[in-house]
Amino acid sequence: MKRISGLKFCGFGRATGDLAVTNEDMEHFVDTSDEWIQSRTGIHSRYYAHSRSNAEMAVEAAEKAMREAAADKRQIVYLIVCSFTPDCATPPVACEVAGRLGLAENVMAIDLNGACSGFIYGCTVAESLLQANPIKSCASVCQTAAADGNIQKRLEGAKESYALVIGSEKISPLLDMEDRSTCILFGDGAGAVVVKYDENKRFQALCGCIPNQEILYCARFTPVIRMQGQEVYRFAVSKVPAAICDLLEFSEISADEVDYFVCHQANLRIIDQIRIKLRQPEAKFFRNIYEFGNTSAASVAIALCQMNEEGLLREGMRLVCAGFGAGLTYGVMLLTL
Numbered sequence: 429m430k431r432i433s434g435l436k437f438c439g440f441g442r443a444t445g446d447l448a449v450t451n452e453d454m455e456h457f458v459d460t461s462d463e464w465i466q467s468r469t470g471i472h473s474r475y476y477a478h479s480r481s482n483a484e485m486a487v488e489a490a491e492k493a494m495r496e497a498a499a500d501k502r503q504i505v506y507l508i509v510c511s512f513t514p515d516c517a518t519p520p521v522a523c524e525v526a527g528r529l530g531l532a533e534n535v536m537a538i539d540l541n542g543a544c545s546g547f548i549y550g551c552t553v554a555e556s557l558l559q560a561n562p563i564k565s566c567a568s569v570c571q572t573a574a575a576d577g578n579i580q581k582r583l584e585g586a587k588e589s590y591a592l593v594i595g596s597e598k599i600s601p602l603l604d605m606e607d608r609s610t611c612i613l614f615g616d617g618a619g620a621v622v623v624k625y626d627e628n629k630r631f632q633a634l635c636g637c638i639p640n641q642e643i644l645y646c647a648r649f650t651p652v653i654r655m656q657g658q659e660v661y662r663f664a665v666s667k668v669p670a671a672i673c674d675l676l677e678f679s680e681i682s683a684d685e686v687d688y689f690v691c692h693q694a695n696l697r698i699i700d701q702i703r704i705k706l707r708q709p710e711a712k713f714f715r716n717i718y719e720f721g722n723t724s725a726a727s728v729a730i731a732l733c734q735m736n737e738e739g740l741l742r743e744g745m746r747l748v749c750a751g752f753g754a755g756l757t758y759g760v761m762l763l764t765l
């Protein structure tokens with residue numbers, strides 16, 4: 429039997445690194461050209477978090493998302509920070525973010541490393557937690573409200589529990605500036621969404637992992653990103669469209685009925701191959717890789733926020749989001765606004 433699930437996306441936010449780095453700037457570091465980078469990837473610039481931490485970007489994005497959702501801090505019962513570039517191994521970035529945001533003590537603060545699929549993994553986990561664990565959701569709000577001695581507030585609060593899902597990456601310190609096929613791709617940034625369970629808002633996800641330690645990795649004690657670009661490319665253009673087709677078939681929706689496809693911004697040519705395989709028009713594929721480059725787990729979240737800012741998102745629209753990357757992980761999700 430198909431599981432009925434739902435997630436309402438209530439607020440969006442984003443933040444970038446503080447240093448804009450164009451392809452022309454890259455030409456000073458490495459033997460490359462704006463022409464090569466743009467024609468092979470679609471990237472023109474990216475932002476580096478020169479003097480900002482991962483947590484600082486996550487907090488800025490989260491504050492915007494919470495403002496738009498008009499979510500009280502005490503209503504955020506799950507905080508999931510999706511990242512492969514935490515500021516330190518422990519404590520989790522999510523704990524620092526919870527502290528800076530002033531969230532309630534019993535928020536469950538999780539770091540989730542799903543590489544470039546992280547944000548899709550994170551939304552999937554959030555939806556499951558909000559749906560399957562209402563007691564935790566209630567308990568969290570109740571306890572805080574009870575401390576105020578306000579029973580009515582406690583009951584009202586229990587009805588409205590939210591999860592905050594953030595994709596946040598500070599990748600620039602992990603780049604080998606002599607590896608021209610990799611360093612030109614990545615940028616830093618964060619995107620955040622505030623979500624709550626709503627059975628009227630369809631949410632369906634399909635996530636997976638094809639274990640591989642060699643194609644794309646970053647070792648802990650010699651932390652530099654190593655990537656066999658063509659292998660990742662092949663993985664992405666075969667697995668992602670197949671996963672989207674499986675998701676749509678399971679959801680009994682055709683690609684034509686999807687309003688927008690929001691793919692991980694890794695390479696414009698990958699996005700285009702996915703589009704061609706799904707036989708969809710260019711206008712349905714949002715792109716911001718030109719400005720931001722590849723921000724890994726932040727990429728889809730930043731794209732959603734930008735679409736929202738540009739007035740592209742309307743109530744009732746159907747979106748398919750897709751992530752893929754190291755692991756090799758992939759994740760696709762169908763959501764209704």
Ligand code: UT7
Pocket residue numbers: 459460461464465468469544608609610612644656657658659660661664694695698722724752753754
């Ligand atoms: O977030 C998920 C993870 N990442 C991805 O999704 C990345 C997927 N892969 C890709 O996007 C592409 O494979 C790259 C953009 C990384 C590389 O593009 P490519 O078309 O696969 O290039 P290539 O590695 O086959 O290299 C072609 C040529 C080589 O020169 P020769 O051997 O033909 O003389 C490279 O040395 O291009 C050269 N090259 C460059 N030239 C100028 C590689 N990088 C550069 C560069 N500037 N930055």
